[in-house]
Every structure is written in C-alpha cells, then in structure tokens.
Amino acid sequence: MSSLPPSISSASVRNILTLLASREAQLVAGSGGLERRVTWACRMRVRLPAFESVQGGELALLALSQLRRLDETLPRLLKSLQKAGVAAVGVAAPDLSALDPEAISFADQQNFPLILLPANSHLEEIEREVITFVVSFRGEIERKATEIAHHLMQLSVQGAGIQGVCDYLAQSREKWVIVQDSSGEVRVQATPDSARPLELPASFSDDFLHQRSLTRITEPIQIRHEVVGSISLIGPESDFDFLERIILGQVVPVLALEVARERERSEVENRYLVEAFTNIIRGTYQSTEEMLARARILGYDLAQPEVVAIFELAEEIPDFRPGDPAALWGRRIREELQRDWRGCWILVERRRVLALLPASVADENEREKTIYTRLERIFSRTNKGTPLSCGIGRIANTLETIPQSYREAQRALEIGRRLFGEGKIHSFARLGIYRLLFHLDGHSELDAFYRETLGPLLQHDSRQDETLIETLDSFFHCNGNLSETARMMHLHRNSLLYRLGRIEELLGHSLEDADFRLSLQIALKIHQVHKR
Structure with missing residues (x-):
C-alpha cells in the first residue's frame, strides 16, 4: 500500500486526457477540474445501479446508448457521480450534440470534467489502460519523491544545513524555495540557477505573488506539535504539479530536524556569547590576551577601539506580551546596527540592547562625532512608535577600558533621561559639567x-x-x-x-x-x- 495519500500521489484528469489523446478523447465540460486526482477507473454496469462500490477518485466510463437502455439520464447520473466523489466521467457518444445540454452545463458549473469518447470505443480496454497507468504513475511518483527525500536527508547528515537543503530543492525543481519563521519573516531563500533572487519584503502575502504572476505551495514546519515556520515553493502559476506537493511534504521532516539542530546550537552559542559579552563589559576575566582570543573565535576583533551603546525602553513602557509586533523592537535595532556597522557585537535583552561598536576613525573627536551621527540615523529609523533612549559611552581604546565605556553609557542614559527626557541619544562625552554635578x-x-x-x-x-x-x-x-x-x-x-x-x-x-x-x-x- 502506498505511504502517500492517493489524492496527492495519483495522476490528474489532465494526465488521463493526455493518455487517451490517441483514442480521440476530448474534454467537453468541467475544465476547472483538470487537477482532480484519478485513483482508479470503472465501467457502467448493464443493470442498475449503473455504478456501485464507488470509493471516490474514479474515472467513470459509460456508453450513452447503454445509459438509455437503463432508462437513466446523463444529467441525473452526473449529479449522483459528482456527489459520490468521482473524479471525471468519460462518455462514449456519436458526437457532442448527442450529450444533454443540461449535463454539459452542470459539469461546467461544478468543475466536473466530462470527456467525450468515440461511440465505438472499447470501454473495457480503456478501463484496463487507465488502471495500469494510474498504478504505475503512482509508483513512479513515489519512487521519485523517495529518491529526492533520501538525497535531502543525506545533505542534512552531511551538514548542509537549511540553506543547503533548500538550494538542492530549488535546483531540482527549478523554483524558488522560501523558509519563513513562525512570525512570517523570511529567513532563507534559495534561487534556481535559471532565475534571480526574488525581491521579497520581510513578510509577504499571496496577493504580493499574484501581482507578479507567481503562486506558492506551502507546508508548515513543526517540532513536537509546535509550528516553528513554513517552507514554500514559488513559481509561475501554471508551473506546479502534484510531485512538488509530495516533495514538500517529504522535505518538512528534514527541515524540522535542521531547525531543531539550529535551535540547540543557537542556544549553546548564545549562552557562550552572552557569557563572553558580559565578562567583557564588566571586566570579569582573568587574562586580556585570553579574552581577546576568545572574542576572535566568536568573530569579533576587540583589539581595535570600541564604544558601548545602550538602547533601552522608556521606564513607563510595560513589558510586551509574546506575539506583540512591538516586542520585536530589539531585533529591529540589532538588524539596523548589523547592516550599518560591520563587526559590531550586539546583545539583545528583554528591555534593552547593548552594543559594542568598532570606532575606526583615527582622530578621537572625529570618531565621537561620526559615531554619534551614525547612531542618530539608526535611532531615527527604529525609534518610531516604541519610546526608547540611547546612551553612549566614550571610546575605549583597549579591552581593559570597555567596562568604563559601559558605565559611562549607563550614566549617560541616567543623566540624559533625567535632564532632557526620553526619545533621545545621550552621549557621555557631550554631557559636559553635568557629569560632575x-x-x-x-x-x-x-x-x-x-x-x-x-x-x-x-x-x-x-x-x-x-x-x-x-x-x-x-x-x-x-x-x-x-x-x-x-x-x-x-x-x-x-x-x-x-x-x-x-x-x-x-x-x-x-x-x-x-x-x-x-x-x-x-x-x-x-x-x-x-x-x-
């Protein structure tokens, strides 16, 4: 028995029409149902009921002359078969005019494919041919899906990660592959060689794609009943088939495994990063050389001058509830800083964001002005609808003076808020005599x-x-x-x-x-x- 649902892995009415083209079969109504899945074929019996043991998904075959002998009408039979879940109906008749207009109208209204066969068609042969095709088609689809799923699992085992798995899928299906997180933000995009990357907003809708003559099929990614994101295949509206839906279902467990790995790895790395960052700003480490080496392993060069900046929510703002879009304020600041400040080290906490920012300009006064101006630009882009303030310490030329810059940034926030209010940047270097007072x-x-x-x-x-x-x-x-x-x-x-x-x-x-x-x-x- 197939491990895949027949409604997904079976051939479509469109495939059956292609198969029967040599028998001069033609679709006369119900073109909207061409993607219906055909799971079997059956002929009309010589006595009533005309069709029995219908399970759904069949191609029902009948001769119009035989239907008349049973004193049955085509419109009434079509309604009965459509209600029973039959995928399509093939009628052997002399020509189109022999079919009841009411039957054709019903088939069009219900998107129920009605196929005209020559009057002399051998329905028994067509039945065998369709059954053989459906069985072999299903087996071939499952074989291809299993082959692709096996390759994806191999990539996962080899450490390709989410991006590597998606890249292979994009190349093999020649479609864009998008992975989004649980909030709908795009996290990974893989592009086929024949196309350019899609210019997508952080989150996008089906309408956004339809405006570009694109569509998508999507599957949720779950870990222990928790939806952690989704994967989508995106392509031209007329360029999707059932195999891609099967493949998408096969790739979801692989991605769930990768997401679980990344979560675990991220949690370990995050604990290590937080510990190192905290040690640096507090000065609680044994050896300067050892701490510099540790920072380099984490990807940060602290041998150059740095400055500490603190972004903090206004005191009157209550804690945001999980799922509240405003709760993403820290992520927005981090993304803006990372985009504008190469090599910065950022720690996002519940109510504040701490940043170590490289200060590269040679002259110290110019460095302070440059840093202040750059932070002003970032602050103006992020301080919209979420009241917060920013404190900046003086430039630390060595690792040992970073804790001092951190204390100054805290002091600047405290003094600046008290004297000048919320929603501003407060630089310790610009507070002048207020620092003493x-x-x-x-x-x-x-x-x-x-x-x-x-x-x-x-x-x-x-x-x-x-x-x-x-x-x-x-x-x-x-x-x-x-x-x-x-x-x-x-x-x-x-x-x-x-x-x-x-x-x-x-x-x-x-x-x-x-x-x-x-x-x-x-x-x-x-x-x-x-x-x-």
Whole structure:
C-alpha cells in the first residue's frame, strides 16, 4: 500500500486526457477540474445501479446508448457521480450534440470534467489502460519523491544545513524555495540557477505573488506539535504539479530536524556569547590576551577601539506580551546596527540592547562625532512608535577600558533621561559639567553652594511668581548679548535691563564680575539637575 495519500500521489484528469489523446478523447465540460486526482477507473454496469462500490477518485466510463437502455439520464447520473466523489466521467457518444445540454452545463458549473469518447470505443480496454497507468504513475511518483527525500536527508547528515537543503530543492525543481519563521519573516531563500533572487519584503502575502504572476505551495514546519515556520515553493502559476506537493511534504521532516539542530546550537552559542559579552563589559576575566582570543573565535576583533551603546525602553513602557509586533523592537535595532556597522557585537535583552561598536576613525573627536551621527540615523529609523533612549559611552581604546565605556553609557542614559527626557541619544562625552554635578547631586557642599549663590533669586521667584532665574539663564545662554536675550524672551530691551538690575541688587554682585558669573552658571546647572 502506498505511504502517500492517493489524492496527492495519483495522476490528474489532465494526465488521463493526455493518455487517451490517441483514442480521440476530448474534454467537453468541467475544465476547472483538470487537477482532480484519478485513483482508479470503472465501467457502467448493464443493470442498475449503473455504478456501485464507488470509493471516490474514479474515472467513470459509460456508453450513452447503454445509459438509455437503463432508462437513466446523463444529467441525473452526473449529479449522483459528482456527489459520490468521482473524479471525471468519460462518455462514449456519436458526437457532442448527442450529450444533454443540461449535463454539459452542470459539469461546467461544478468543475466536473466530462470527456467525450468515440461511440465505438472499447470501454473495457480503456478501463484496463487507465488502471495500469494510474498504478504505475503512482509508483513512479513515489519512487521519485523517495529518491529526492533520501538525497535531502543525506545533505542534512552531511551538514548542509537549511540553506543547503533548500538550494538542492530549488535546483531540482527549478523554483524558488522560501523558509519563513513562525512570525512570517523570511529567513532563507534559495534561487534556481535559471532565475534571480526574488525581491521579497520581510513578510509577504499571496496577493504580493499574484501581482507578479507567481503562486506558492506551502507546508508548515513543526517540532513536537509546535509550528516553528513554513517552507514554500514559488513559481509561475501554471508551473506546479502534484510531485512538488509530495516533495514538500517529504522535505518538512528534514527541515524540522535542521531547525531543531539550529535551535540547540543557537542556544549553546548564545549562552557562550552572552557569557563572553558580559565578562567583557564588566571586566570579569582573568587574562586580556585570553579574552581577546576568545572574542576572535566568536568573530569579533576587540583589539581595535570600541564604544558601548545602550538602547533601552522608556521606564513607563510595560513589558510586551509574546506575539506583540512591538516586542520585536530589539531585533529591529540589532538588524539596523548589523547592516550599518560591520563587526559590531550586539546583545539583545528583554528591555534593552547593548552594543559594542568598532570606532575606526583615527582622530578621537572625529570618531565621537561620526559615531554619534551614525547612531542618530539608526535611532531615527527604529525609534518610531516604541519610546526608547540611547546612551553612549566614550571610546575605549583597549579591552581593559570597555567596562568604563559601559558605565559611562549607563550614566549617560541616567543623566540624559533625567535632564532632557526620553526619545533621545545621550552621549557621555557631550554631557559636559553635568557629569560632575549629577555625580555630586545630594552632596551637602553642592547644596550649600547652590543655596548661597542662587538663594535670593529662588526666594524672590517663589514669592513674586517672577522668572529672574529664567532671565539669568537666558542671558548666559545668549553669551551676555542683550538684544539676543530680549528677542529670545520676547521682552523689551528696557524690561530686560530692569530684570538684570534687579538680579544684581538681590545678589549683591555685578554680573560683570567674571568669577561670580562662573559661579552663577554652575549654580544654574545645579538648578537644572534639581528641577529633574
């Protein structure tokens, strides 16, 4: 008994028509059912019921003259046979006009192939010929499918991997082979030699293919009842046959085995990568040379300057549920970084992405600018609909200084978020004096300095509901330019001069005093830290 379902491995009505072409058989109705599977053939009996023991999938053969002797009509018989699951009906008749128009109309409506045979056809010979063809056809299809499946298994054993298995399938069937993961994203594409790779989006629909006159047949890939992806054969709409469906069913267990292997290998490699990455950013390793060698084995050259960048979700964003498209934010950042930054090392965690980015420009200032600009481009492409921030440490010229860059990236995130909010890139190198002030926030000497320097203005603004602090900050922001400050604050120049005079009066110092101006500017920076 065949190990393959007859409905898949059997010949089609189209094949039977080709077989009977030498007997002048012609299709007169039901062309939409040419791909129906023919599993057997049977002739009409000389007494009612005209056909008995119909199992489905048969080619029913009858002579119109004999049907009339049984006092049966062709339309009624066709309806009965179609309901019983017969694949097609062959009628021996003088010509097309001898067939009832109602029978032809029914066959077309139901896509039920109706074949006209010459009136003098030997139905017994046709029956034997079709049965012999169907049996041998099924055996040949199964032999070919088994042969291809055996070769695919051999490739798997030899370590060809998913790509190697798909490449062979693409060449042997001259069709594109696509493997998608459980979320529908394309993971592997194999292209036949006679074609170019398909330009596919990350995930695509049947409509996308139909617009290009292509279609696909697809089978799910399962591991222990879990659907982990799918494999598709893609080709022109008129260029598919049943053998390809059988082959696709045969290749699925091979791919399931490969996916299971990759999962296991990936889990081991991922644990090793995470451990190495964590050791590097924390500095918890025994030997620098040993750690550099370990990184090289993993494919990363840490002998060159590196910088640490951290992308992190906003604190108010709850954890995403599994299956939520937004949960893929980390993968998107990783893909963007890998595309834009050759040799980068990335670790994706639940709420953040850590990256070691090679810094190749010779001049350190230029390197910082280049890195910041490149990250800005990546950030603009990924920070859409998912509130997150990015912190960047200073460039680490040696392996030993990478932990410092990591701590700086963390610090930049903490300070930048508090001072400037979410959704921005915060570079430690650009924080300036805030690096010192933030570190000293809460220190008694810092607080005393702040109160002594700005105390009178703070008290005045709280009592009078005025904005002398804001005026002073704007004045320094405009480098003491009165006209620019007045324009920035939408004030008349005289109103600005009055406020500045009031500030000098309250503080008891002239704003022309360089040392006092420095103290005021530092105190205003402390004020910004306190405000947050």
